Amino acid sequence: MNAAPADQIRLLDVQALDVRLSQLAHKRDSLPEHAEIEALNKDLTQLRDLLVAAQTEESDCAREQTKAEQDVDQVRKRATRDQQRLDSGAVTSPKDLENLQKEIVSLAKRQGDLEDVVLEVMERRESAQERVAELTERVASVQGRVDDATARRDAAEAELDAEITSLTKERELVAGSIPADLMKLYEKIRGQQGGVGAARLFQRRCEGCRLELNITELNDVRSAAPDTVLRCENCRRILVRTSESGI
DSSP, X not given: OBOOHHHHHHXXXXXXXXXXXXXXXXXXXXXXXXXXXXXXXXXXXXXXXXXXXXXXXXXXXXXXXXXXXXXXXXXXXXXXXXXXXXXXXXXXXXXXXHHHHHHHHHHHHHHHHHHHHHHHHHHHHHHHHHHHHHHXXXXXXXXXXXXXXXXXXXXXXXXXXXXXXXHXXXXXXXXXXXXXXXXXXXXXXXXXXXXOOEEEEETTEETTTXXXXXXXXHHHHHHSXXXXXXXXXXXXXXXXXXXXXXX
């Protein structure tokens, strides 16, 4: 393949832009905020699970407390009715009187036991409420850190995207001035060689594979016409000659 020396040198400009675009894309994908946000979201998920568990426990305790208080109220009302019957003198049979008195004592004991249950449930509910408040605060704190990291990431991405857009337009202009067949060869090699399709011959060394050309290769380069598109014998990249090639 033949191409004007100026077109071959412009190919190095395209290569430099491609390298820079690749670096920017890698930088965008490797922003520290990505790992920071991922770690924070993991913590946030765990905290939210704990918060849901604490809220569920508090809700269960609330229902249990309501039920226990209702039981106490029922026992208290029954005891009040029995005491009123006793005080009214309506019960005259000694046996019925004795049974009524026993029931009042039993209800008093039952009421005491149920009130102990209410206190125990209230303590558990208070503990659960404190846990809910603590976890709610921690969730809000971590969410704030996520929001901050996300804002920093978005700002960094926007800056990189602007540079990528600018360089992409510049690449299109430069690539558009190079013969299509030369660009096609460059793109093919670039895809095969890790993103580098053309390399400068500098001081008798290929800057693609960093290997110095041997005497035979140098002689071939010296004898080649200026418009001949050369390939490095070692890495097979397009080898572009300049005034600094050392030949």
